[in-house]
Amino acid sequence: MTAYVFPGQGAQFTGMGKDLYDLSGLGKSLFQQADEVLGFSLSRVMFEGDEEELRQTRITQPAIFVHSCVSYLTAEEAPAPDAVAGHSLGEFSALVAAGALTFPDALRLVSERALAMQDAADAQPGTMAAVLGLDDALIETACAELEDIVVPANYNSPGQLVISGSVAGVERAGKILTDLGARRVVPLPVGGAFHSPLMEPARERLEEAIAQTTFSPPRCEIYQNIDAGASVDPVDIRRKLIAQLTGPVRWTQTIENMRAAGADRFVEVGGKGGILAGLIRKVDRKIDVTQLGG
Template sequence: MDHTAFIFPGQGAQFVGMGKELADAFASARAVFEEVDAALGENFSSLIWEGSDDDLKLTANTQPALMAVSLAVTRALEAEFGVKVGDATYVAGHSLGEYSALAAAGAISVGDAAKLLRFRGESMQKAVPAGEGAMAALLGATIEQAEAACAASGGVCEIANDNAPGQVVLSGAKAAVEAAAEWSKENGIKKAVLLPVSAPFHCSLMQPAADAMAEALATTELKSPIVPVYANVTAAPVTDPAEIRNLLVEQVTARVRWRESVEKMAAEGVVNLVECGAGKVLTVMNRRTVKGLNGTALGTPSDLEAFAEAQNQA
């Protein structure tokens, strides 16, 4: 498991029914969903598996749901196949996925992660009145071009996600983001697409949510993770609980530096990125960031079996 990082997806990877096969196949995976149900005080699993797409898309549901599926993967890997997160070099997660990474590395309990993510989703939703914020993906843009688009927007418009070469997401006030998207089209950027999101994540308009998370995190127990966690805010590994707490607060308004995180992990010798949870959004993005990185997405029992078998043969 040397040279391996476990990575955890963020919002946008969700789909109704995710994780159901894992829960049916493995008691260890089922136990994670039961833990999340108990923490949230509701039959949350049924919303994930049988609910409506609209309900799952509500950010206060999406965030704990994706974490639950990711942790079902890592717990089943360990319990059924003896593959341990602690044997990896790093863990990292995209936005809310950072909470999944911390829970997988033992820095936070699954129940606390579920409660924090539910609260994080609610706080982000409340931070900006509906319809006042927006996000846009700039395809084919460099960071410098994205920064120029923000500067030309005439309002609050910031880089929210640096996902991969040629994939940068802007966030901010609706009029400013729309102006930046228009500027992009006129200044040689291949495509600017407004995203169907419920709030402008990872920009300074989220400050009320960051303040709320600071209070919630202050009373949550955080331990040192068993492997270093690559933080979104710094694109650097962190193990100190006090620093992790501060970075999680900062993360609400700060840029998700995913491209840099992947580049730096690769520079430090990571060759295998193993995506745990719903879909394979990160695996597809990472291929564009560092050529030659091995990407594996684990979301079903057969994925886990194949991965464990490959580990045993290695």
């Protein structure tokens, strides 16, 4: 059983996608379509922009999405996926690969998501931090006991959980978790408290956009972040995609569930190669992970 996985924010790199544009007629067409949908030359920033430009949320999210989708759609002789999943933003790329969303419709949603998340972050500043070497249950309990807004946001792999919330809440949680035995608590260079209640305004905006978008039954199961469960019903897919903005990314559980369902080969598509492969191998060192694009 072959599972395709798609990266989220942080997988950008300078020059991303230029080879796909130059070597594939379909790739060139998809980049041109993306520029038309967005109303600006995303391709120029992807090909020529520096790291600072690529870090802007309004650029980063569409850039990673487009790169992942073009990597997948232009791949020759790649086996069809039996299941797909995406890490946070990557869930939109996974939905395109599964046929639940068209490329332009998904790109419109990704653009609206990026703008909404940036606006929410500007209105209510927040941050995130990676907690290394501590049991998930201890982190969950510590966050729940704080009066500040701070929640588990990304269950990336065993021993790596990202917390998200107000600046004060994340700082306090970091000190408590260090005292509880965390090997390290690493502040992340992000522009907001993603996957936390502080993203509620963004969730509401995305919900409106999703309500106006056509979703089709996928060609294969998609494992979604919010509950790590497999979805095939467009109504469930919509609901879980909306909930994702303020809920956690259960990546560890997603890989465990895909493995339990029979996935024995994973293909990481696009982005800065190896980010998801590293997380997946922390779940199970024996997992076969290959790279497509990136």
